[in-house]
Amino acid sequence: MEPILEMKSVGKRFGSKSALEGVSFKAGAGRIIGLLGSNGSGKSTIMKIASGIIHPTSGEARICGEPIGLQSKAMTSFMPDKPLTEPWMRVRDAVAFYRDFYADFDSVKAQEMLSFMGLSEREKITSLSKGMNERLQLSLALSRNAKLYLLDEPIGGVDPVAREKILDAIVQYYSEDSCLIISTHLVTDIERIFDEVIFIKNGQLAMHEEVDHIRMTHGKSVVDLFKEVYA
Numbered sequence: 491m492e493p494i495l496e497m498k499s500v501g502k503r504f505g506s507k508s509a510l511e512g513v514s515f516k517a518g519a520g521r522i523i524g525l526l527g528s529n530g531s532g533k534s535t536i537m538k539i540a541s542g543i544i545h546p547t548s549g550e551a552r553i554c555g556e557p558i559g560l561q562s563k564a565m566t567s568f569m570p571d572k573p574l575t576e577p578w579m580r581v582r583d584a585v586a587f588y589r590d591f592y593a594d595f596d597s598v599k600a601q602e603m604l605s606f607m608g609l610s611e612r613e614k615i616t617s618l619s620k621g622m623n624e625r626l627q628l629s630l631a632l633s634r635n636a637k638l639y640l641l642d643e644p645i646g647g648v649d650p651v652a653r654e655k656i657l658d659a660i661v662q663y664y665s666e667d668s669c670l671i672i673s674t675h676l677v678t679d680i681e682r683i684f685d686e687v688i689f690i691k692n693g694q695l696a697m698h699e700e701v702d703h704i705r706m707t708h709g710k711s712v713v714d715l716f717k718e719v720y721a
């Protein structure tokens with residue numbers, strides 16, 4: 491089956507600095523994939539290339555066989571590490587903005603997710619805490635019927651109890667014919683929802699494995715392997 495996301499020898503330079511080098515992997519439908527790595531390893535750069543915000547310096551990325559462009563962007567829902575909403579907005583304005591902007595936005599799913607996340611439509615975005623703002627951005631990103639979901643550090647600001655609830659929401663609202671890629675440092679908290687993990691180290695792909703395989707073959711949890719690779 492054709493992968494949802496394919497990266498072929500992707501490299502990215504920012505001036506003289508190399509952020510990514512020779513990164514190749516395939517991500518298929520029905521998979522929740524953890525994109526893991528230490529600070530500055532290149533996770534956000536991969537997300538931005540797949541979402542079409544920046545272009546690779548070498549190699550190429552494809553979504554459902556399409557090169558990155560208008561068609562691929564219509565199939566990709568990206569939650570960046572900084573909010574896309576404007577400070578003047580209330581929650582309902584943000585929802586309306588997404589509904590108007592994205593043809594695949596599912597308003598019913600959005601209402602369900604907002605209530606699951608404990609968000610009121612009347613609330614001003616500037617009055618939301620960091621964690622509540624993340625819940626909003628996540629609700630907006632997951633309310634699109636996309637093929638590829640890219641969530642860049644989606645729960646960094648959320649307290650540990652709320653994290654569990656949000657992870658449950660991700661699993662519940664995610665559809666099996668799509669692929670979800672989550673970049674994070676919070677390996678211990680999130681590893682239970684991953685089917686596969688990709689380790690990025692110094693801009694290169696250090697490992698791409700099925701989580702079950704890590705547990706059975708290496709006899710380790712993802713977080714233990716992570717500590718080994720990044721020690």
Ligand SMILES: Nc1ncnc2c1ncn2[C@@H]1O[C@H](COP(=O)(O)OP(=O)(O)OP(=O)(O)O)[C@@H](O)[C@H]1O
Pocket residue numbers: 504507508509527528529530531532533534535536
């Ligand atoms: N616009 C830019 N200009 C110059 N260098 C950049 C730019 N964006 C990223 N970099 C550099 O590329 C490297 C990879 O950055 P990236 O943001 O992808 O890492 P990351 O793994 O997402 O890090 P973090 O976990 O801290 O968010 C870093 O060394 C970073 O300084």
